[in-house]
Amino acid sequence: MDKNQQIQLLLKHAFFQGLSPTEMKALFSAGDIRAYSQGQVLFHQDEPSNGLIFVMSGIFHVHLEGRELPLATVKAGEVIGEVGLLGRSKRSATVSAQTEAFVWHLSLEVFEGLIKRGDTLVDGLLKGMGDDLCRRFREGVYEAASIMGELAPKTAARLTEEDLEEKLP
Amino acid sequence: MTPTELIQHADVLGLLEEEDLLPLASMLEPLTLNRGQVLIREGKRAPGTFLIVNGEVQIEKMLPGDTQRVLMSPVKTGEWIGIVSLLDGQEATASVVATSEGQALALNRANFEALRKNNNALSLRFGRTVLACLAQQLTRVNQSVSGLRSALEQR
Numbered sequence: 001m002d003k004n005q006q007i008q009l010l011l012k013h014a015f016f017q018g019l020s021p022t023e024m025k026a027l028f029s030a031g032d033i034r035a036y037s038q039g040q041v042l043f044h045q046d047e048p049s050n051g052l053i054f055v056m057s058g059i060f061h062v063h064l065e066g067r068e069l070p071l072a073t074v075k076a077g078e079v080i081g082e083v084g085l086l087g088r089s090k091r092s093a094t095v096s097a098q099t100e101a102f103v104w105h106l107s108l109e110v111f112e113g114l115i116k117r118g119d120t121l122v123d124g125l126l127k128g129m130g131d132d133l134c135r136r137f138r139e140g141v142y143e144a145a146s147i148m149g150e151l152a153p154k155t156a157a158r159l160t161e162e163d164l165e166e167k168l169p
Numbered sequence: 170m171t172p173t174e175l176i177q178h179a180d181v182l183g184l185l186e187e188e189d190l191l192p193l194a195s196m197l198e199p200l201t202l203n204r205g206q207v208l209i210r211e212g213k214r215a216p217g218t219f220l221i222v223n224g225e226v227q228i229e230k231m232l233p234g235d236t237q238r239v240l241m242s243p244v245k246t247g248e249w250i251g252i253v254s255l256l257d258g259q260e261a262t263a264s265v266v267a268t269s270e271g272q273a274l275a276l277n278r279a280n281f282e283a284l285r286k287n288n289n290a291l292s293l294r295f296g297r298t299v300l301a302c303l304a305q306q307l308t309r310v311n312q313s314v315s316g317l318r319s320a321l322e323q324r
Contacts, residue, residue, distance in 0.1 A: 083308060087182055087301035092308070115297060118290040126296045133303045134257040140310035141230070141241070141262040147317040148239055149232040151324065 001056065001102075006033070010054055010104065014135075015079055018127030027121050030114070031106040036097040042080070045094045049084025051107040058101020062093045073098075082129060085111060170222070170272060175199050178222045179274055181247045184298045189291045196280040202226070202271035208251070209265040215254035217277040218299060221246045224271015230263040238264075241313070249302045255281055256303075 001009075007028050010016050016024055033056070036042060042053065045065040055078050061070040062080070071093060074080055084091055085108060114122045176194045179185065185193070202208075202224045209215045211231060221244055229238040241263055244250055254261040255278060276284075284292050 083301075083304045086297055086304050088184065089301075115293045116290055118288065118293060120288065122293050123288055123296075126293065126300060130256050130296070130300055130303070133300060133307055134253045137253050137303065137307045137310060138257075138259075138262055140307065140314050144241065144310060144314050144317055145230050145232055145239065147314070147321050149234070151317065151320055152232065 003028075006056055006104065009056065009077060012077060013054065013079060014132035015082070015125065015128045017131065018124035019121070020124075023121055023124055027106070027125065028104065030110050030121070031104050034103050034105050036101045036103065038097055038099055040097045042095040042097065042103070043091050045091055047091045049081060049087075049089055049091060049108060051105050051109075051111065052082060052085040053080040053095075054078075054104040054106075055080070056102040056104055058103075059098040060095050060101065061098050062095050065094050082133075084108075086129070175222060175272060175274060178220060178247065180298070181220065181249065182298055182301050184301065185294050186290075189294060192291055193295065196276060196284060198275045198277070200273040200275045202267040202269070202273055204267060204269055206267040207264060208267065208273070209254070209261045209263075211262065211264040212260050214258065214278075215251035215261045217275050217281065218249050218251045218255050219265070219276075220249050220274040222272045222274060224267060224273070225269040226250075226265055226267050226271070228263045228265055248305075249299050250306075252299050252303045252306075256299075 007021070007024055010028060011019075011021065011024050016027075019027060031051075036058065042060060043050070055074055055076050057076050060074040060080065062072040062074060063070045074095070080095055081091070083089060085106070088108065111122070173194075176190055176197065179190065179193055179197060200219070202221075208219050208226070211229070223246055226244040228241040228244060230241050232239055244265065250265055251261065253259075284295060286292075
């Protein structure tokens with residue numbers, strides 16, 4: 001896959017929808033391509049976040065430290081690490097390559113440098129990330145409410161107004 | 170808590186710079202919370218985003234085709250809420266109601282938009298802060314959905 005194809009792949013992701021092709025090219029150049037072999041760990045749970053990762057090719061498993069069963073599988077065209085990038089927080093899980101893989105990595109240092117400069121690239125990136133997070137948040141809340149509706153009245157979280165009144169001081 | 174002390178709480182995740190607080194203070198409104206006060210009403214556009222500094226706030230959601238309300242999750246103090254409706258301009262997914270006296274900081278929609286349009290380091294740092302809060306909230310929603318799916322399968 002050449003550089004233009006890599007940029008085109010990034011442009012398909014929701015996070016980068018707020019960027020023009022020219023801006024995407026500039027952001028792409030601010031990151032770097034990294035190769036992983038099968039079994040290699042991308043990062044460990046509880047490590048400080050060092051950036052955002054976009055999977056160019058290959059498959060990664062997300063799992064809690066010490067547990068075999070993966071929480072999720074991440075494949076080409078998907079992103080890992082947005083929570084850590086935004087919040088400068090620790091990694092919530094370990095991610096390891098299940099096949100040979102290539103990723104594009106935007107380091108936390110570069111991201112924060114762009115913010116400090118007031119660079120419009122970050123404005124476009126934050127817009128795309130915001131749109132995608134909002135969409136996923138709404139979907140999650142609606143699904144939670146729908147399942148609660150199905151489970152009710154057995155769901156412990158379901159509280160009537162009278163229940164809430166009892167909890168008040 | 171004085172307005173100066175209150176404004177320090179705007180940097181909930183430590184992602185802002187000291188120089189950001191003064192210009193932010195001119196845009197944020199200190200708010201006294203009263204028990205029963207509705208900050209955000211489900212089905213209406215959120216009037217702004219709120220940072221709960223102290224006091225208790227809960228999130229209530231209507232079930233589909235139902236009149237009963239559900240406690241989605243407790244709101245942690247030190248977290249911006251109402252971000253989704255503010256960002257996408259759609260109606261709020263749930264209501265946010267104060268259940269005790271407390272203090273909050275409010276950034277109304279007009280000031281939020283003005284801040285975004287500035288497109289400077291402050292607006293980017295504040296934008297990053299609210300998105301970081303939203304990403305954490307999304308993680309909790311996803312955990313909740315995962316637990317509920319399991320409960321549904323086991324039924």
